[in-house]
Amino acid sequence: MKIATYNVNGVNGRLPVLLKWLEEEKPDVACLQELKAPNEKFPLEAIEKAGYKAVWHGQKSWNGVAILSREHEIEEIGRVLPGDPDDVQSRYLEAMINGVLVVCLYLPNGNPYPGPKFDYKLSWFARLEKRAKQLLDFKTPVVICGDFNVMPTEIDVYKPERWVNDALFRVESREAWFNLVGQGWTDAVRKLYPDKVIYTFFDYFRNAYQRNAGLRIDHFLLSDELVPKLKAAGVDHHVRGWEKSSDHCPVWIELRK
Protein backbone atom coordinates (compact mmCIF):
# COMPACT_ATOMS: atom_id res chain seq x y z
CA MET A 1 0.00 0.00 0.00
CA LYS A 2 1.41 3.34 -1.06
CA ILE A 3 0.44 6.26 1.19
CA ALA A 4 1.27 9.83 0.25
CA THR A 5 1.02 13.21 1.94
CA TYR A 6 0.80 16.43 -0.04
CA ASN A 7 0.26 19.97 1.14
CA VAL A 8 -1.54 21.18 -1.98
CA ASN A 9 -1.66 24.87 -0.98
CA GLY A 10 -5.16 25.43 -2.34
CA VAL A 11 -7.08 22.41 -3.63
CA ASN A 12 -9.01 24.39 -6.25
CA GLY A 13 -6.33 26.84 -7.32
CA ARG A 14 -3.90 23.99 -7.92
CA LEU A 15 -6.34 21.25 -8.90
CA PRO A 16 -4.67 20.53 -12.29
CA VAL A 17 -1.38 19.87 -10.50
CA LEU A 18 -3.05 17.58 -7.96
CA LEU A 19 -4.85 15.61 -10.68
CA LYS A 20 -1.73 15.30 -12.80
CA TRP A 21 0.20 13.97 -9.82
CA LEU A 22 -2.56 11.49 -8.84
CA GLU A 23 -2.69 10.24 -12.40
CA GLU A 24 1.08 9.88 -12.57
CA GLU A 25 1.83 8.32 -9.17
CA LYS A 26 -1.51 6.66 -8.34
CA PRO A 27 -0.99 6.45 -4.56
CA ASP A 28 -3.45 4.14 -2.81
CA VAL A 29 -3.99 6.77 -0.15
CA ALA A 30 -3.35 10.52 -0.40
CA CYS A 31 -3.50 12.83 2.60
CA LEU A 32 -3.94 16.46 1.57
CA GLN A 33 -3.41 19.64 3.57
CA GLU A 34 -4.15 23.31 3.04
CA LEU A 35 -7.27 22.83 0.98
CA LYS A 36 -8.08 26.52 1.54
CA ALA A 37 -11.70 25.81 0.69
CA PRO A 38 -14.93 25.35 2.65
CA ASN A 39 -16.55 21.90 2.69
CA GLU A 40 -18.98 22.74 -0.10
CA LYS A 41 -16.19 23.82 -2.44
CA PHE A 42 -14.20 20.60 -2.19
CA PRO A 43 -13.72 19.38 -5.80
CA LEU A 44 -15.26 15.95 -5.18
CA GLU A 45 -16.37 15.41 -8.76
CA ALA A 46 -12.87 15.82 -10.20
CA ILE A 47 -11.36 13.65 -7.48
CA GLU A 48 -13.91 10.88 -8.01
CA LYS A 49 -13.29 11.10 -11.74
CA ALA A 50 -9.60 10.56 -10.96
CA GLY A 51 -10.62 7.31 -9.24
CA TYR A 52 -10.67 8.31 -5.58
CA LYS A 53 -13.09 8.25 -2.67
CA ALA A 54 -12.57 11.04 -0.18
CA VAL A 55 -13.30 12.37 3.27
CA TRP A 56 -12.47 16.00 3.96
CA HIS A 57 -12.72 18.76 6.51
CA GLY A 58 -12.56 22.14 4.88
CA GLN A 59 -12.47 25.73 6.01
CA LYS A 60 -12.91 29.01 4.20
CA SER A 61 -9.63 30.58 3.01
CA TRP A 62 -7.25 28.62 5.22
CA ASN A 63 -6.30 25.17 6.45
CA GLY A 64 -8.46 22.21 5.47
CA VAL A 65 -7.46 18.54 5.23
CA ALA A 66 -8.60 15.53 3.20
CA ILE A 67 -7.89 11.82 2.87
CA LEU A 68 -8.28 10.12 -0.51
CA SER A 69 -8.40 6.38 -1.17
CA ARG A 70 -8.27 4.67 -4.53
CA GLU A 71 -9.09 1.05 -3.86
CA HIS A 72 -10.20 0.66 -0.27
CA GLU A 73 -13.19 2.04 1.58
CA ILE A 74 -12.62 4.99 3.92
CA GLU A 75 -14.24 5.06 7.31
CA GLU A 76 -13.90 8.42 8.99
CA ILE A 77 -12.89 8.07 12.64
CA GLY A 78 -12.60 11.74 13.64
CA ARG A 79 -12.18 15.26 12.32
CA VAL A 80 -11.22 17.13 15.46
CA LEU A 81 -8.03 16.99 17.50
CA PRO A 82 -9.38 16.65 21.05
CA GLY A 83 -8.43 19.04 23.82
CA ASP A 84 -9.74 22.48 22.87
CA PRO A 85 -13.45 22.99 22.10
CA ASP A 86 -12.72 26.59 21.04
CA ASP A 87 -10.33 25.54 18.27
CA VAL A 88 -12.25 25.86 15.00
CA GLN A 89 -9.33 25.42 12.60
CA SER A 90 -9.57 22.41 10.26
CA ARG A 91 -6.24 20.73 10.67
CA TYR A 92 -6.90 17.13 11.63
CA LEU A 93 -8.58 14.07 10.16
CA GLU A 94 -8.54 10.36 11.07
CA ALA A 95 -9.77 7.54 8.87
CA MET A 96 -9.56 3.76 8.82
CA ILE A 97 -8.41 2.38 5.47
CA ASN A 98 -7.60 -1.27 4.79
CA GLY A 99 -6.98 -1.94 8.48
CA VAL A 100 -4.66 1.05 8.92
CA LEU A 101 -5.61 4.09 10.96
CA VAL A 102 -4.50 7.03 8.83
CA VAL A 103 -4.10 10.41 10.47
CA CYS A 104 -3.77 13.47 8.22
CA LEU A 105 -2.66 16.68 9.92
CA TYR A 106 -1.65 20.23 9.20
CA LEU A 107 0.23 21.46 12.24
CA PRO A 108 0.14 25.23 12.84
CA ASN A 109 3.00 27.19 11.29
CA GLY A 110 3.51 29.20 14.48
CA ASN A 111 5.20 32.29 13.09
CA PRO A 112 5.96 34.87 14.17
CA TYR A 113 7.96 33.75 17.18
CA PRO A 114 7.33 34.72 19.92
CA GLY A 115 3.61 35.37 20.03
CA PRO A 116 0.13 33.90 20.24
CA LYS A 117 0.53 31.92 17.01
CA PHE A 118 3.61 30.23 18.40
CA ASP A 119 1.76 29.47 21.63
CA TYR A 120 -1.06 27.96 19.57
CA LYS A 121 1.44 25.75 17.76
CA LEU A 122 2.85 24.40 21.03
CA SER A 123 -0.58 23.81 22.57
CA TRP A 124 -1.66 22.03 19.37
CA PHE A 125 1.46 19.87 19.62
CA ALA A 126 0.61 19.04 23.27
CA ARG A 127 -2.90 17.99 22.23
CA LEU A 128 -1.44 15.87 19.42
CA GLU A 129 0.87 14.14 21.90
CA LYS A 130 -2.13 13.15 24.00
CA ARG A 131 -4.10 11.84 21.05
CA ALA A 132 -1.08 10.03 19.59
CA LYS A 133 -0.56 8.20 22.89
CA GLN A 134 -4.17 7.02 22.78
CA LEU A 135 -3.67 5.80 19.22
CA LEU A 136 -0.63 3.76 20.26
CA ASP A 137 -2.66 2.18 23.03
CA PHE A 138 -5.19 0.95 20.46
CA LYS A 139 -2.55 -1.57 19.32
CA THR A 140 -3.66 -1.10 15.74
CA PRO A 141 -1.43 -0.08 12.80
CA VAL A 142 -1.28 3.72 12.67
CA VAL A 143 0.25 6.21 10.24
CA ILE A 144 0.36 9.87 11.26
CA CYS A 145 1.35 12.02 8.32
CA GLY A 146 1.12 15.53 7.02
CA ASP A 147 2.68 18.95 7.19
CA PHE A 148 4.17 19.08 10.70
CA ASN A 149 5.78 22.51 10.11
CA VAL A 150 8.88 21.28 11.96
CA MET A 151 12.39 20.51 10.78
CA PRO A 152 13.52 17.93 13.36
CA THR A 153 17.31 18.30 12.94
CA GLU A 154 19.88 20.49 11.24
CA ILE A 155 20.16 18.10 8.29
CA ASP A 156 16.56 18.98 7.48
CA VAL A 157 17.34 22.67 6.85
CA TYR A 158 19.43 24.09 4.00
CA LYS A 159 20.86 26.79 6.27
CA PRO A 160 20.12 25.95 9.90
CA GLU A 161 21.72 29.08 11.38
CA ARG A 162 19.18 31.25 9.56
CA TRP A 163 16.24 29.42 11.06
CA VAL A 164 16.99 29.30 14.79
CA ASN A 165 14.31 31.85 15.65
CA ASP A 166 11.74 30.64 13.17
CA ALA A 167 8.75 28.79 14.62
CA LEU A 168 9.49 25.81 12.35
CA PHE A 169 12.94 25.31 13.86
CA ARG A 170 12.68 26.80 17.36
CA VAL A 171 14.03 24.51 20.04
CA GLU A 172 10.52 24.28 21.58
CA SER A 173 9.05 22.98 18.31
CA ARG A 174 11.81 20.43 17.85
CA GLU A 175 11.50 19.31 21.46
CA ALA A 176 7.78 18.80 20.95
CA TRP A 177 8.53 16.70 17.85
CA PHE A 178 11.03 14.50 19.69
CA ASN A 179 8.73 14.11 22.69
CA LEU A 180 6.04 12.89 20.31
CA VAL A 181 8.34 10.53 18.41
CA GLY A 182 9.70 9.29 21.75
CA GLN A 183 6.33 7.76 22.58
CA GLY A 184 7.31 4.98 20.20
CA TRP A 185 6.82 6.38 16.71
CA THR A 186 9.19 5.90 13.79
CA ASP A 187 10.06 8.69 11.35
CA ALA A 188 9.67 6.57 8.18
CA VAL A 189 11.88 8.62 5.86
CA ARG A 190 14.73 8.85 8.39
CA LYS A 191 14.43 5.13 9.15
CA LEU A 192 15.31 4.34 5.53
CA TYR A 193 17.64 7.30 4.92
CA PRO A 194 19.30 8.22 8.23
CA ASP A 195 21.87 10.66 6.80
CA LYS A 196 20.47 11.78 3.47
CA VAL A 197 19.61 15.42 2.79
CA ILE A 198 15.92 15.30 1.92
CA TYR A 199 13.68 18.33 1.46
CA THR A 200 9.90 18.42 1.07
CA PHE A 201 9.29 22.17 0.90
CA PHE A 202 10.75 25.00 -1.16
CA ASP A 203 9.70 28.59 -0.61
CA TYR A 204 8.30 30.61 -3.49
CA PHE A 205 10.77 33.34 -2.59
CA ARG A 206 14.18 33.79 -4.19
CA ASN A 207 14.11 30.72 -6.41
CA ALA A 208 14.37 28.38 -3.45
CA TYR A 209 13.61 25.31 -5.56
CA GLN A 210 16.22 26.12 -8.18
CA ARG A 211 18.80 26.77 -5.44
CA ASN A 212 17.80 23.62 -3.52
CA ALA A 213 17.15 25.84 -0.50
CA GLY A 214 14.66 23.47 1.07
CA LEU A 215 13.21 22.20 4.31
CA ARG A 216 11.99 18.79 5.44
CA ILE A 217 8.68 19.46 7.19
CA ASP A 218 6.28 16.85 5.75
CA HIS A 219 6.60 13.61 7.68
CA PHE A 220 5.34 10.08 8.26
CA LEU A 221 5.21 8.57 11.73
CA LEU A 222 4.62 4.83 11.99
CA SER A 223 3.43 2.75 14.91
CA ASP A 224 5.50 -0.37 15.70
CA GLU A 225 3.17 -2.72 13.82
CA LEU A 226 4.04 -0.99 10.56
CA VAL A 227 7.80 -0.55 10.88
CA PRO A 228 8.68 -4.08 9.64
CA LYS A 229 6.37 -3.48 6.68
CA LEU A 230 8.09 -0.30 5.54
CA LYS A 231 9.36 -1.09 2.07
CA ALA A 232 10.19 2.29 0.51
CA ALA A 233 9.83 6.03 0.96
CA GLY A 234 10.48 9.06 -1.18
CA VAL A 235 9.74 12.60 -2.25
CA ASP A 236 8.18 13.47 -5.61
CA HIS A 237 10.67 16.29 -5.95
CA HIS A 238 9.96 17.01 -9.61
CA VAL A 239 6.34 17.96 -8.91
CA ARG A 240 7.58 21.12 -7.20
CA GLY A 241 9.00 22.18 -10.55
CA TRP A 242 5.65 22.03 -12.34
CA GLU A 243 3.87 25.21 -13.31
CA LYS A 244 1.48 26.53 -10.64
CA SER A 245 2.88 23.99 -8.17
CA SER A 246 2.36 24.05 -4.43
CA ASP A 247 5.40 25.11 -2.40
CA HIS A 248 5.46 21.55 -0.99
CA CYS A 249 6.40 18.29 -2.70
CA PRO A 250 4.34 15.12 -2.31
CA VAL A 251 6.00 12.62 0.05
CA TRP A 252 5.17 8.92 0.13
CA ILE A 253 5.82 5.58 1.78
CA GLU A 254 5.17 2.06 0.61
CA LEU A 255 4.07 -0.67 3.02
CA ARG A 256 4.22 -4.41 2.42
CA LYS A 257 0.97 -6.28 2.62
Next chain:
DNA sequence: ATGTCAAGAAAATCTTGA
Protein backbone atom coordinates in the same frame (compact mmCIF):
# COMPACT_ATOMS: atom_id res chain seq x y z
C1' DA B 1 13.23 43.79 5.84
C1' DT B 2 13.01 41.23 1.85
C1' DG B 3 10.91 37.98 -1.51
C1' DT B 4 6.09 34.91 -4.10
C1' DC B 5 1.59 33.18 -4.15
C1' DA B 6 -3.84 32.63 -3.80
C1' DA B 7 -8.28 33.76 -1.69
C1' DG B 8 -11.46 37.01 -0.08
C1' DA B 9 -13.60 41.39 0.37
C1' DA B 10 -14.93 44.54 -2.55
C1' DA B 11 -15.24 46.82 -6.83
C1' DA B 12 -9.46 47.03 -9.00
C1' DT B 13 -6.50 46.99 -5.57
C1' DC B 14 -5.56 45.77 -0.79
C1' DT B 15 -5.12 42.46 3.16
C1' DT B 16 -3.91 38.14 5.10
C1' DG B 17 -1.31 33.96 5.99
C1' DA B 18 2.25 31.17 4.71
